[in-house]
Amino acid sequence: MNSMRRLSKKLRSLGNRVLDLPKDVIFDLPRITMIGNMQLYVENHRGVRKFTPDKLTLQLSSGSLEITGKQLVIRAILNEEVFIEGVVEQVKYWPDFRRND
Amino acid sequence: MRSKLLTFIRGSVAIEVRGEKVEWFLNRLLHQRMYIWDIRRKDLETLVLHIHIRDFFRLRPLLKETGCRVKVIARYGFPFWLVKMEKQKTFVFGLILFVVGLYMLSSIVWDVEVRGTETVSRQTVLETAKEIGIYRFQWKFRLDEPDRLAAEMTRRLQGVSWVGVNIEGTKVTIEIVESTQPELPPLVSPRHLVAAKDAVVSQIIAEKGKPVVQPNTRVKKGDVLISGLIGEEGNTQIIAAEGTVTGWVWYEYELNVPLIHKRKVFTGETQERRYLLLGQRALKISGFGDPGFKKSESIFDEHKLSWRGMMLPIGWMHEKVMEVDFVEERLDVEKARRLALERARADVLREAGEGAEITDEKILLEKREEKRIRMKILFEVDQNIAVEQPLVPGMGSNSG
Structure with missing residues (x-):
């Protein structure tokens, strides 16, 4: 079982090197797009953990994303993507959520 | 999103x-x-x-x-x-009423136009149209198909060869092409054909009526040639006589042929005069003095001032006085005679009317003088001698 996983990881790494695919597709990572400090677009999130006008924490497949700012509003939200507006001051990436909670 | x-x-x-x-x-x-x-x-x-x-x-x-x-x-x-609408029922009702009203008003025929009528009266066309349902304030949906309406109109209207019906919005246009009808022959009342002149009948063709005279018969002016009274005694009918009757008619023509011809000739001497025009008066400005012409002719050339299309009573005039001389020419006798005879023939034929023909001519008298020739000619002309004379029913005919 463990060797299988290692093998699949190796295979994926190989595929990535050979085909040069974007990493978010291969590793199931979020894609974060920011327009100035006004708009923030996060794809591939796993839900909202905390939402206040000053702070928004998004659950990711591994780890979490913490956005701090002012007058934060979720303009639109779908199962896998979220569109945030407001004054963004900081975007903090926690690799594993267990550590920061 | x-x-x-x-x-x-x-x-x-x-x-x-x-x-x-x-x-x-x-x-x-x-x-x-x-x-x-x-x-x-x-x-x-x-x-x-x-x-x-x-x-x-x-x-x-x-x-x-x-x-x-x-x-x-x-x-x-x-x-x-x-939900809000339900609370404002009156408003919604008005809105619907408005839409329905607009639709209804636009499905009414508001105007019927007739085009192309000349002899057929517009009123007749409109009445016929009304009979088949085209009239003002008619519902458009009650009208038949335009081509069927047009066919029906063509059938009902007289003197019309084609009718087009066109429905455009709330307006119905009826276009009409009238059929051209042959001209009716002029109505004639019962009549005789009688002789217009003393003559000898050369030919008689009766199309309607009874010929009374025979060719080579001598007739007097007013004699009946073709009678409008037909049928036996006691069973007569009055008709309009028709036909052609030609006969020989004699004309006596007197000629005076001048042998001297006077001709006007300009000598080339001229004098120019200028005038100033004031109203009806002309004031001479130049060309004073008598040029000493015996006879003269003048050409006048008038100019009047005009302002914005209005004639002003001021202008000038130019006169050209030209000296004239008369030259006498003596004509050749034979030539003068021939010209005169030709003119005489043309005169006679003109008097005799259409289709006339000179059959004979006789010179009765010819007298030569110093300056002219006197001639007397008898022409025999074959011409139409029939003239219409209305027949009054009940008036007995003296030669029928």
Whole structure:
């Protein structure tokens, strides 16, 4: 079982090197797009953990994303993507959520 | 995101969610694949969000699960509009009435136009159109197909070769092409054909009526040639006699042939005079002095001032006085005679009328003088001698 996983990881790494695919597709990572400090677009999130006008924490497949700012509003939200507006001051990436909670 | 129009049609609400775990509630919504937008944190326990009506009615189990309470704070979209409308029934009624009224008014024939009539009267066309249902204030949907209407019109109208019916909006145009009818022969009343002159009949062709005379008969002016009274005694009928009768007629023509011809000749001597025109008067300016011409002719050339199309009583005139001399020419006797005879023949034929022909001519007298020739000629002309004489019924005919 463990060797299988290692093998699949190796295979994926190989595929990535050979085909040069974007990493978010291969590793199931979020894609974060920011327009100035006004708009923030996060794809591939796993839900909202905390939402206040000053702070928004998004659950990711591994780890979490913490956005701090002012007058934060979720303009639109779908199962896998979220569109945030407001004054963004900081975007903090926690690799594993267990550590920061 | 999703279309705004669709959102409007389906309707959406803004709701306030109150609870301790609003984020959990939010995630549960996402798991249920509900679409929500414009999410705002109002305070620690409250979340404001927008959701479709359809999804709103599916919230109940999630609320129970997360222990949140919900409150609608605003409604958007068409379904709520309908609810509002229901409250303003009069307005909606008026709106519908307006639309229906507009439709009704636009399906009425407001105007009937007739084009192309010349001899057929417009009134007749309109009346015929009314018979088959084309008239003012008629419902358009009660009218037949235009081509059928046109065919019906063509059948009912007389003196018309084609009718076109065209319905444009609220206006019906009837276009008419009239058939050209042959000219009717002029009506004639009963008549005789009688002799116009003393003559000898050369030919008689009676198309209608009874010929009374034979060729080579001598007739006097007023004698009946073709009678309009036909049938036996006691069973007569009066008709308009028709036909042609020609006869020989004699004309005596006297000629005076001048042998001297006077001709006008300009000598080339001229004098020019200029005048100033004031109203009806002409004031001589130049060309004074008598040029000593025995006889002269003048050419006048008038100029009048005009201002903006209005003639002014001021102008000038130019006169050219030309000296004239008369030259006498003596003509050749034979030539003069021939010319004179030709003129005499033309005169006679003109008097005899159309289709006349000179059959014989005799010079009765010819007398030569110093300056002229006197001639007397007898022409025999074959010409139409018939003339119409109206027949009054009841008046007995003396030669029938």
